Structure formats: structure tokens, C-alpha cells
Amino acid sequence: MIRELPRWSSALLAAALAAAACAPAATPVASEPSDATEAPPAALTPIKLQLQWFPQAQFGGYYAALAEGYYAAEGLDVTILPGAVDIVPSQVLATGQAEFAVSWVPRGLKPREEGAAIVNIGQVFQRSGTLMVSWKDSNITSIADFAGKKVGNWGFGNEFELLAAINAAGLVPGTDLELVQQNFDMNALLNREIDVAEAMTYNEYAQVLESVNPATGELYQPEDLNVISFNDVKTAMLQDALWAREEWLTDSANQELAVKFLRATYKGWIFCRDNVAGCVEHVLAAGTELGESHQLWQMNEINKLIWPSPATGVGTMDPALWAQTVDVAVSQKILNAAPTDGAYRTDLTEQALEGLKAEGLDVVGAGYQPITVELVEGGK
Numbered sequence: 259m260i261r262e263l264p265r266w267s268s269a270l271l272a273a274a275l276a277a278a279a280c281a282p283a284a285t286p287v288a289s290e291p292s293d294a295t296e297a298p299p300a301a302l303t304p305i306k307l308q309l310q311w312f313p314q315a316q317f318g319g320y321y322a323a324l325a326e327g328y329y330a331a332e333g334l335d336v337t338i339l340p341g342a343v344d345i346v347p348s349q350v351l352a353t354g355q356a357e358f359a360v361s362w363v364p365r366g367l368k369p370r371e372e373g374a375a376i377v378n379i380g381q382v383f384q385r386s387g388t389l390m391v392s393w394k395d396s397n398i399t400s401i402a403d404f405a406g407k408k409v410g411n412w413g414f415g416n417e418f419e420l421l422a423a424i425n426a427a428g429l430v431p432g433t434d435l436e437l438v439q440q441n442f443d444m445n446a447l448l449n450r451e452i453d454v455a456e457a458m459t460y461n462e463y464a465q466v467l468e469s470v471n472p473a474t475g476e477l478y479q480p481e482d483l484n485v486i487s488f489n490d491v492k493t494a495m496l497q498d499a500l501w502a503r504e505e506w507l508t509d510s511a512n513q514e515l516a517v518k519f520l521r522a523t524y525k526g527w528i529f530c531r532d533n534v535a536g537c538v539e540h541v542l543a544a545g546t547e548l549g550e551s552h553q554l555w556q557m558n559e560i561n562k563l564i565w566p567s568p569a570t571g572v573g574t575m576d577p578a579l580w581a582q583t584v585d586v587a588v589s590q591k592i593l594n595a596a597p598t599d600g601a602y603r604t605d606l607t608e609q610a611l612e613g614l615k616a617e618g619l620d621v622v623g624a625g626y627q628p629i630t631v632e633l634v635e636g637g638k
Contacts, residue, residue, distance in 0.1 A: 302335035305519060306356040311341040313544040315557035316460060316498070317360065318537045319382070323526030325540040332518035338544075351376055351501055357512075358519060363496040363580075364587045365415060367597050375504040378602035380520050380573040380610075381580075382527065383563045386494035388419050389463055390486040391447065392454040399484055401427040401491055407453035410440030415592075420456065422493040422586045444469075459487075460559035464552055468637045477635060495583040497563070500573075504600070513606065520610035524572045528619055531561050534629055552637025558628050571611040571621035575602050 309317050320338055323329050329336040339356060341347065347359035348366050352374035363378065370376055390409075392398040398407065401423045409424075411417040424431060431437045438452050444465045447455035457463040463485070471478045488494040500520070506512050530537035538553045546553060568574040580602065587593040614621050 300333060302330060302333055303515060304335045304337065305329075305358070305515065306337045306339055307519075308339045308345070308347045308350040308356040308359040309341045310347055310360050310362075310498070313340055313541060313546040314461075314548055315538060315541050315546075315553045316560055318530045318541050318557050318560060319523060319527030320360075321526075321540040321544050322529045322533075322537050323522045325543065326526065326529055328522035328525045328529075329519070332522045334515070334518055334522065336519070336522075348374065348376055348501065351503060354503070354506075357502065357506065357515070359501045360498050361501055362415075363499055363583050364418060364592050366499065366501050367584070367587060367593055367601060370597060370601060371593055371595075376501045377504050377507070377600060378499045378575070379502050379507075379516060380500035380523070380607045381496060381575045381602070382500060382523075382573055383496065383498040384567055384576060384579070385563045386419065386488050386497055387459040387559065387563050388416070388488050388494070388497075389457045389459055390420065390454050390488075391444075391457045391463055391466065392484045393447075393450075394482055394484055396453055396484065398454050399486070401486065402429070404435045404454065405429060406435065408436045408438050408451075410438050410446055410452040410455040412440055412442060412456055416456065418586060418590045418592055419488040419493045419495055421590050423488060423491045425589070426491070426493060459562070460556040464555045464559075464633060464637065468552065468633050468635055470635060477633065492582065493586055494579070495586050496576075496579055499602075507606075516606050517609045517613075520573060520607055521613050524607075524610060524614060524621065525619065527564060527572055528614075528621070528623075530557060531565050531623055531626060534558060534561070549634075549636065549638040551631070551634045555631045555633055555637070558631050561626070562628055565623035565626035567622050569622060570608070571614070572623070573607040573611070575604055 307320060313321070324336055324338060347361045348369045350356050351359035352369060366376055366378060397403065404424065411420050424435070429435055440446055440452065440455055444455055444457065444462050446452045448466065448469055466483065467478055467480065469478055470476065471482065500523070502516060507516060534554065534557050538550065538557050541553055541557070542550060564572060568576060584593070584596050588596060611621050
């Protein structure tokens with residue numbers, strides 16, 4: 259789950275601080291009586307990547323790229339910065355504290371509208387992972403069924419898909435239904451304090467399935483629940499994307515670094531697609547607080563949001579989903595107007611994919627099939 263507070267302000271316009279590292283020059287080997295010189299190993303260029311939350315399989319591709327040596331092979335020394343409740347990735351990026359950041363698209367577009375010149379350079383997630391979950395006996399199978407119900411939501415910018423769906427169904431919050439502030443867990447639903455709860459496919463939904471049904475003594479099963487996906491109700495918004503600063507990218511050398519970073523990152527996500535358990539091991543090694551079975555579930559669900567990717571390959575922007583995201587953002591007054599041209603660019607991802615295709619890697623995953631994950635109590 260993303261727990262990112264919407265602290266958009268003029269601070270986002272602060273001048274960015276660019277960090278540069280220079281490799282040491284090659285030096286001749288004195289012991290060799292020839293004109294040949296031997297260069298020491300090239301220094302890696304330091305790069306910082308800001309995540310949205312603490313280490314978990316949602317970011318598996320980045321941890322895999324680091325652990326498998328893909329970043330180092332591109333000459334990059336990547337530091338992955340964990341997120342937290344009070345960390346806004348776009349703000350970290352806009353103020354030059356990182357070269358790249360992971361952020362949901364609306365949370366990148368809002369600061370951009372306010373003057374922070376950041377740009378989406380790689381759309382990793384192709385689908386939304388947001389759900390609304392209720393008990394089967396509540397008979398809530400559509401947004402229209404929210405009428406007269408207590409509807410949980412996290413707020414903090416996570417509610418926009420829900421609000422757009424409620425509006426599209428002709429319902430008025432506070433009149434036709436009660437919106438309830440939901441904690442970042444599923445306890446209110448488990449205790450039947452609310453009728454329907456917000457959840458991510460890869461996190462909170464699993465929390466219900468990791469809980470014991472007191473009526474049976476066994477874990478809850480998917481058939482005990484009704485699930486509504488915002489992908490189905492057409493108010494889904496694009497989520498995890500990679501962002502960089504436009505000013506930083508005006509330097510051709512930085513564009514080359516961006517291509518290298520994207521190439522290694524996409525290779526990491528391919529690794530996670532084809533080696534789910536191995537990817538989870540890298541996430542666990544990064545210090546996650548979530549259990550192994552929960553992380554395995556999460557990695558499997560994250561893969562479903564990425565694969566299969568568009569025919570051009572992983573990280574490619576789907577213009578139709580971009581337009582839908584913008585429409586929802588404007589309708590919910592997240593944005594005052596559609597973003598100006600240049601809010602996303604595809605050329606850097608295209609160059610990265612060319613290199614991966616040349617290596618013979620499958621960048622689309624047309625034949626991708628998820629694995630079966632057996633959850634255990636508490637996600638241990």
C-alpha cells in the first residue's frame with residue numbers, strides 16, 4: 259500500500275542539486291616497458307532511487323536489479339531509498355535529492371502542475387491494483403450497491419478511483435452512502451465495522467485471506483468475499499511509474515544514465531517475473547517487515563500488474579490509460595486541467611528496450627502465467 263501524504267507546495271520549485279561523479283583517469287603501468295596502459299576498474303556512477311514505501315515486493319524489480327548486479331553491469335552504483343509516511347517521492351525528486359523516484363501518476367502530475375518539472379520516463383505498472391472488498395453476505399457486487407453502506411477508504415490521495423466511481427454511479431457521499439476513514443489495514447472490515455473496504459491486490463486483500471474465520475477455524479477464502487476492481491469500472495488510474503527531473507535530463511550524459519538505469523531496472527522486473535521466489539529472497543534480504551508468504555503473494559500480484567506488458571515492452575505508456583488517469587484526476591479536481599505536453603516521454607524506455615531485445619530477453623511476457631501461492635496465517 260502507498261502511504262504518501264499530499265504535501266504539494268512551492269517547496270517543490272526549489273532548485274535541484276545535481277550530483278556528479280567522475281571516474282579516475284587511466285594511469286600507465288610502470289612495470290611494463292611498452293606504450294600500453296592499463297586502466298583501473300571504472301568507478302560506478304552513484305544514483306539514488308526514491309521509493310514510495312518501505313521495502314516490499316511492490317519494488318521487487320529494483321531490489322533484484324541491485325542484488326543480481328544489473329545496475330553495476332551498467333556502471334551504476336544505485337542506492338535505494340525507502341519511503342515512509344512523511345516522504346513524498348516527487349518532492350524528493352524535485353529538490354534534487356534523488357535522480358529517480360517511484361510514484362503513482364496522479365501524485366507526479368499534481369506537483370508538475372504546481373511547477374515541479376518532473377517527467378514520467380517509464381510506466382512500470384500497466385494496471386491498477388486497487389480493489390473494494392466486502393463480505394459475500396453483504397451482496398455488494400457493484401458500486402451502485404454502496405448506497406446506504408459504510409464505505410472505507412484511506413484518504414491521502416488513495417481515494418480518487420473510488421470517488422470517481424461513486425460519482426459515475428450517481429451516488430453522493432454523505433447523502434447516499436457514508437465514507438469512513440479506514441486505517442491502513444483490514445481490521446474494520448474483519449470486525450464488520452464497515453461494509454466495504456479499500457485494498458490493494460498485493461497487500462490488504464491478502465491480509466483478509468491470512469486471517470482465521472472464527473466460524474470455521476480456517477483461513478478466509480476468496481469465495482467468502484466480493485471484490486470490485488477499478489480496472490473493471492473504468493476509473494482505474496496508473497500507479498507505479500518512474501520519474502526524473504526534466505532539467506537533469508537536458509544533459510545528454512544524464513539521458514544515457516537514464517537509459518542504463520531503465521535497462522537494468524526492466525531486467526530486474528523480468529527476473530522477478532521468471533524467478534518469483536528468487537525475487538522475494540532479494541526483497542527479504544532488503545529488510546522487509548512483512549512475512550515470506552505475504553511477500554510471495556505480493557510479488558505474484560505485482561507481476562500481474564506488469565505482465566503482459568504492451569507489445570512494445572515493459573515500461574511502455576498506454577496512451578488510453580494515461581488519458582483515463584488524467585480524466586479521473588481532472589474530474590476529482592486533483593488537477594485543474596490536463597497536463598501540458600511532455601508530462602511523459604517514451605524515448606528513454608524505447609532505447610532501454612532495444613538493448614534488452616538485443617540480449618534476447620522477453621520484454622513483453624505475452625505468455626506470462628502467475629504462480630499459485632498458499633497463504634498462511636499472519637502472512638508468515
